[in-house]
Amino acid sequence: MSLSRLAPRRALQVYASATAQPHNARPLFHRKLHASPRLDVVRPFLLADIGEGITECQLIQWFVQPGARVEQFDKLCEVQSDKASVEITSPFDGVIKKLHYGPDDMAVTGKPLVDIDIQGEVGEEGGVEESVEDVVRAEGGGELDAAELDAAATTTQERGRQHGSRQSKEVMGSLATPAVRHLTKEMNVNISDVQGTGRDGRVLKEDVHRHVSQQTQQTVPQQQQRTGLPATREDKKAPLTPVQTQMFKAMTRSLSIPHFLYTCAADMGAITSLRKKLNVRAEPKLTHLPFIIKAVSLALRHHPLLNSSLDTKDPKKPELTYRGAHHFGVAMDTPSGLLVPVIHNVQDLSITEVAARLLQLSEKARNNKLAPSDFSSATFTISNIGSVGGGVVAPIITEPQVGILGIGRSRMVPAFDENGQLVKKEELVLSWSADHRVVDGAECARCAERVRGLLEEPGSMIMGMR
Amino acid sequence: MIVWNSACRSARLSTRPLTVRRCLSQRTLDRLTDPVQSYISTSRDPYLNLSIEHFLLQQSAPESVVLLLYVNRPSIIIGRNQNPWLEVNLALLDPSSHDQSYSEPPGLGAVDLVRRRSGGGTVFHDEGNVNWTVICPSKDFTRDQHAEMVVRALRDCGIDRARVNVRHDIVLDQGQHSLTIGSDDTHSTPYQTPEADARKPLKVSGSAYKLTRQRALHHGTCLLSSPNLNIIPHYLHSPAKPYMTARGVESVSSPVGNILLSNERFIASVQKQFGKLYRSIGDAQEVGDEWQEHDSVRKGCDELKSPEWTYLQTPQFSISNQSDTLTDVDLELSVRNGVISSGFCGTRKSGYSGAARTGLPAGLDGRRLHDISSWDDELGGSLPSVSHDRVTRLCKWLHMMLPPPIGRPNTHFR
Numbered sequence: 043m044s045l046s047r048l049a050p051r052r053a054l055q056v057y058a059s060a061t062a063q064p065h066n067a068r069p070l071f072h073r074k075l076h077a078s079p080r081l082d083v084v085r086p087f088l089l090a091d092i093g094e095g096i097t098e099c100q101l102i103q104w105f106v107q108p109g110a111r112v113e114q115f116d117k118l119c120e121v122q123s124d125k126a127s128v129e130i131t132s133p134f135d136g137v138i139k140k141l142h143y144g145p146d147d148m149a150v151t152g153k154p155l156v157d158i159d160i161q162g163e164v165g166e167e168g169g170v171e172e173s174v175e176d177v178v179r180a181e182g183g184g185e186l187d188a189a190e191l192d193a194a195a196t197t198t199q200e201r202g203r204q205h206g207s208r209q210s211k212e213v214m215g216s217l218a219t220p221a222v223r224h225l226t227k228e229m230n231v232n233i234s235d236v237q238g239t240g241r242d243g244r245v246l247k248e249d250v251h252r253h254v255s256q257q258t259q260q261t262v263p264q265q266q267q268r269t270g271l272p273a274t275r276e277d278k279k280a281p282l283t284p285v286q287t288q289m290f291k292a293m294t295r296s297l298s299i300p301h302f303l304y305t306c307a308a309d310m311g312a313i314t315s316l317r318k319k320l321n322v323r324a325e326p327k328l329t330h331l332p333f334i335i336k337a338v339s340l341a342l343r344h345h346p347l348l349n350s351s352l353d354t355k356d357p358k359k360p361e362l363t364y365r366g367a368h369h370f371g372v373a374m375d376t377p378s379g380l381l382v383p384v385i386h387n388v389q390d391l392s393i394t395e396v397a398a399r400l401l402q403l404s405e406k407a408r409n410n411k412l413a414p415s416d417f418s419s420a421t422f423t424i425s426n427i428g429s430v431g432g433g434v435v436a437p438i439i440t441e442p443q444v445g446i447l448g449i450g451r452s453r454m455v456p457a458f459d460e461n462g463q464l465v466k467k468e469e470l471v472l473s474w475s476a477d478h479r480v481v482d483g484a485e486c487a488r489c490a491e492r493v494r495g496l497l498e499e500p501g502s503m504i505m506g507m508r
Numbered sequence: 509m510i511v512w513n514s515a516c517r518s519a520r521l522s523t524r525p526l527t528v529r530r531c532l533s534q535r536t537l538d539r540l541t542d543p544v545q546s547y548i549s550t551s552r553d554p555y556l557n558l559s560i561e562h563f564l565l566q567q568s569a570p571e572s573v574v575l576l577l578y579v580n581r582p583s584i585i586i587g588r589n590q591n592p593w594l595e596v597n598l599a600l601l602d603p604s605s606h607d608q609s610y611s612e613p614p615g616l617g618a619v620d621l622v623r624r625r626s627g628g629g630t631v632f633h634d635e636g637n638v639n640w641t642v643i644c645p646s647k648d649f650t651r652d653q654h655a656e657m658v659v660r661a662l663r664d665c666g667i668d669r670a671r672v673n674v675r676h677d678i679v680l681d682q683g684q685h686s687l688t689i690g691s692d693d694t695h696s697t698p699y700q701t702p703e704a705d706a707r708k709p710l711k712v713s714g715s716a717y718k719l720t721r722q723r724a725l726h727h728g729t730c731l732l733s734s735p736n737l738n739i740i741p742h743y744l745h746s747p748a749k750p751y752m753t754a755r756g757v758e759s760v761s762s763p764v765g766n767i768l769l770s771n772e773r774f775i776a777s778v779q780k781q782f783g784k785l786y787r788s789i790g791d792a793q794e795v796g797d798e799w800q801e802h803d804s805v806r807k808g809c810d811e812l813k814s815p816e817w818t819y820l821q822t823p824q825f826s827i828s829n830q831s832d833t834l835t836d837v838d839l840e841l842s843v844r845n846g847v848i849s850s851g852f853c854g855t856r857k858s859g860y861s862g863a864a865r866t867g868l869p870a871g872l873d874g875r876r877l878h879d880i881s882s883w884d885d886e887l888g889g890s891l892p893s894v895s896h897d898r899v900t901r902l903c904k905w906l907h908m909m910l911p912p913p914i915g916r917p918n919t920h921f922r
Contacts, residue, residue, distance in 0.1 A: 092719075122587075124627065126627045145823070146756070
């Protein structure tokens with residue numbers, strides 16, 4: 043046996059073929075790493091029945107040689123039987139020990155075709171790169187947008203599926219080598235309960251042992267509260283997801299912007315009753331967001347400074363560009379995290395059209411179908427956290443924009459009407475952040491008050507419409 | 509893309525497209541994930557068509573079903589594991605190398621020799637033959653299902669003599685119409701006769717398969733209106749056959765016949781049956797020469813055209829002239845992977861005693877058979893004990909049996 047095989051291996055019952063013959067069992071004091079018996083098992087892989095009553099087929103070519111390491115589903119050889127040429131793939135990970143036929147020989151179905159030495163943990167860590175990983179590496183060469191990375195991740199998933207190799211989670215339940223699966227059987231553990239920490243979520247031997255020790259720990263402190271994942275008090279290091287990475291980069295840049303916060307509360311009563319009336323027939327139902335978006339667009343016509351872009355590539359010569367069109371980024375909470383797709387040219391859209399665009403974008407976001415063009419050229423951002431909750435928020439501006447509007451959750455509050463009577467009011471807090479290097483408080487306040495006016499009196503929005 | 513193709517069809521042969529595409533369009537690549545895909549090739553190049561077919565096998569989504577239809581210019585397609593010297597009359601492939609003894613040159617011009625990637629036997633393709641390929645997931649695959657689909661397509665066009673036989677080929681029964689009421693069974697027709705001496709059914713389509721772990725490819729020919737039926741046997745009959753013992757799959761010859769249907773009608777009918785079978789109403793996408801631009805298709809094409817693939821993939825065989833009465837210098841050659849690996853040479857006059865036998869003439873051992881362009885050059889000086897005319901007769905025999913393949917695939921149709 044070569045010295046390279048230092049990891050322990052286990053005997054397996056993968057194929058119901060010849061009786062298991064552990065041979066070359068090593069004495070325990072030789073290279074002992076684990077206190078478990080080590081058995082070298084060479085499994086003969088039989089030529090399966092190809093169908094059609096064919097009893098033998100001709101071996102055309104081998105793709106492997108003795109000594110080659112193979113993984114499950116690697117091509118072993120190609121055989122030919124009358125009209126069919128068939129590619130035969132490896133049933134498990136291991137090292138090729140012996141080829142039973144040479145090229146052009148007739149291989150008999152039901153008899154061994156090749157002997158494979160089953161390896162344990164060595165196979166899962168070393169060597170062969172996943173093809174999906176390769177594709178991701180090839181695609182993600184430089185700086186990518188959050189969206190591009192997301193889109194790339196989706197295409198790589200699809201391409202990985204197309205390439206047909208290593209189908210990971212779709213085809214197989216849990217990824218684990220046969221040795222690990224055998225261990226789970228030994229330890230009476232359900233493999234799908236075990237959290238895999240290997241590549242692609244593979245379950246390793248350590249994971250199984252850890253799971254078992256956790257199980258014994260958990261029976262003791264049963265009154266303790268579980269928090270989410272299988273109760274572990276260990277810290278868990280995790281890499282940033284693609285969306286988080288993008289957020290990290292963008293927000294680090296935003297640190298250089300001096301923000302100031304201006305909040306005001308708008309009475310949404312008029313908008314709400316207008317919505318109720320329209321929603322009797324409107325499909326899909328309108329929320330207050332399209333109204334707010336259009337109101338901001340109308341207001342920005344009078345306050346174009348908030349729709350500008352500030353270029354600070356040269357700190358000594360900052361450039362301010364007043365943007366002609368209103369492209370609003372609308373922050374959305376998606377399964378993969380925060381995404382900010384853009385509605386282009388809000389100034390030319392009606393409220394219904396804005397609502398339709400919003401719906402379209404949120405559909406796409408939910409299904410991971412956003413394209414890079416959906417993220418480009420935003421001039422102003424609107425962040426509606428009201429769907430989750432919130433009163434006053436302090437949103438962060440994305441450069442090169444100079445302003446952002448955060449919307450909280452509308453709630454009923456007590457207020458006084460013009461007669462001094464106590465009435466119910468639906469209040470929505472609008473939180474504006476602006477870049478104090480170019481926008482002063484008064485300008486922002488004026489814009490905010492204009493938006494509030496438009497929302498509290500929707501009729502005035504009609505007056506401003508083009 | 510389809511609009512561009514039809515507008516430029518007439519000009520395609522003489523001009524290159526204005527934009528050189530580096531790779532297939534994104535739309536084309538996206539189509540590879542559609543659950544049901546239908547393609548039709550505008551190219552007559554057998555290397556390109558087979559490479560496109562292989563590309564579709566490897567790149568289409570694992571759960572998808574793909575149909576590809578194509579027509580090739582005159583070419584001979586041998587199976588993955590077949591022996592070109594055994595199956596094909598190689599001398600006929602290049603018209604300029606014709607012996608004067610042929611009284612009736614076939615007149616087909618140059619004919620390509622292509623080794624395909626699926627198994628099975630040798631077929632002759634020409635413009636009167638339409639090839640169909642269906643690629644489906646392995647787990648859904650049976651050998652008959654798509655042959656049955658093609659039979660339904662034929663019956664839709666009025667060819668009710670067509671049926672699938674036990675070898676998964678499509679045949680036309682030649683008997684009289686029996687009184688049994690016709691059924692939808694694609695494996696029987698009212699024209700079948702049980703007697704053994706009745707006119708044999710004519711084979712109109714042969715099938716071959718390539719099975720990988722997830723995908724199964726089934727392709728077949730369909731003889732619709734080939735003008736070359738009477739010359740094909742010349743091409744597919746090798747003079748070396750009686751002298752060879754070979755491993756590998758041999759072709760099973762059957763009498764063939766034309767269905768007598770136009771290509772267009774057949775193609776439309778197959779597409780319709782495919783759409784019915786897989787419940788899809790999409791249009792067929794045209795594929796053609798622009799696919800040459802794509803790296804993996806071009807690489808596949810280059811591999812198919814290479815002499816290494818065509819000749820060196822031949823399983824082991826040996827050829828011996830012992831049964832030939834006209835030559836009296838014995839020669840036996842063993843060829844393994846297209847390379848002469850062993851053999852002997854001896855004169856009959858001295859019987860079969862070991863002393864008169866010499867080993868392989870020097871210079872032949874380890875030679876690639878398809879590299880040998882002149883047997884006179886090879887053997888001329890290496891048999892000094894043998895008279896010149898006997899050597900000449902031997903070389904002439906060798907030249908007939910193992911002609912130098914001058915008609916290399918990539919020298920034609922640039």
